[in-house]
Amino acid sequence: MTEPANERRDRSVDATALEWLVLEPDEEIRVQTGPRIQTIYPWLALALVGSLVVSIAVWIDVLSLLGLLWIPVFVAPAIWQYAQVTRTAFVVTTHRVAIRSGVLGLSVRVVGLERVQNTTRSQHALGRVADYGTVTLETASGSMLSFWNVEGPATVQASLESVTQSEDDDSDGRPAVPGSSEHWQTVLAEVRAWRRTLEETHSS
Template sequence: MTGDWWFQHDDETVVWTGSPRLSAALGGGMFGLVIVAVALLAAATVDAWIAAAGLFGVGVAGWEFLRVTRTKYVLTTRAIWSKRGVLGRSVRRVGLSQVQNTAYTQPVTGSAFGYGTVTVEVAGGPDLELRRIDDPQTIRREVTDRTGTDDDELPGTVEQWQTVLSVVRDIKAAIE
């Protein structure tokens, strides 16, 4: 499966596809509805032509809806893709070899309803955010599993670290 905005190599598979929750447009949508309500109230009390300002409110609400629905994310075994844009299009590909760190955040409502933001720190570039996605902890784990940047594991074996400790003690003894 390759979209018109991203490509896939032969040995690459899609791990996850997603987009922000529609609730991400709620703030802008409510703002647009307030503009419509104020314009209609002003039209009823002052001048009927003011109702035309309500079209601006409809535009604001529509823009927010399109902004959220036209944002898409794809995670493959090689890269993370992000597409945004209403009138234009902004596509970003981050190879998993460029990922330095990952994190996820959830507001109080995100914890209650299962959504949040995954932040991917990229070597040599700006961070990539997968905003308001479902189950951010699982998506972060999917990215981390494919990059080998899991902070839970220390590199090397216990024997290797004991050897390092022995060498450091020898150096310290030689200096003293």
Template sequence: MAYPDDLLGEGEHVLLHRHPHWKTLCGPLAALVLLVGAGGWLAVAAAPGSWWFPLPWVVLGLGGVLLLWLVLAPLLRWATTHFVVTSHRLMIREGVLTRSGVHIPVARINSVQSRRSLLDRILGSGTLIVESASDEPLEFEDVPGIDRFQSLLHGAVDDESHGERFGG
């Protein structure tokens, strides 16, 4: 999915656009499998003619709420979170109902670091740490292709410090 061009400035273009790493969807997938399995087992256990007739409806309602909370909400959160490097800035936007975002001009980025656990190193993801003119460094977790993000941003910072326009 391309990043909307109407959010870009004059002469700005997207260099890299990613959603959070797919590993963030493993929990919701496990929850889906468990909920379907438990729901199926409870549906068979509370078969029609059982001692308590409303039990299947209670199971169905509870299962629906848990599906929304444990599966659909994280999936929507993943789909609406964007890590974007453009020719002029780093943008992180997220939110389902309420959108929020961080936009850091390349010229204001002082340093770019990453932190990766063993699993992150195997999967190629990690935490991106960006130090800019703001007070505290900003940390963005579960960034896929962390090496590509870091090299693009390092190149942007180097090009800006030498007075060149990055990527354009």
């Protein structure tokens, strides 16, 4: 029986392949994906059509041989887009969200899961048919992180929400109580003081 695509993707996650992200000893990768390679198809089509038109124009003497210098103009954007797509990676671990990008250099943006407040998913008409789209993460500071043009955006969003929910739960599986222990110790002391005051008032 054929193995589902999402299971194959999960089993392909390899922490040793992430040379740009150093994982903590207790940190595990839950989502590892990137923009779909089909993103470059329109640019590839432009490069092929443009190069073909220029070549034909030179062949029929509409353009001189110098007209061939236009070919790199059509090809360069496709090469750039390919490099951008293949050098972009989106990773969600048990502790954080990380995005790698950059063509000529390297840019890594990391945000802790506790700072992720909301996720949204957007797909245009073609994206709904081909099952790709963008998952946007809103952080506590108001900034946005985008997993753009990823395959199966609904699955990516569900996995992200599952990890962030686990982060919000304590080790017993119960929702974590907001506030520090010092804060709740102070509240407890005040409640005890009020109780003593009420007991003294009632006894008098």
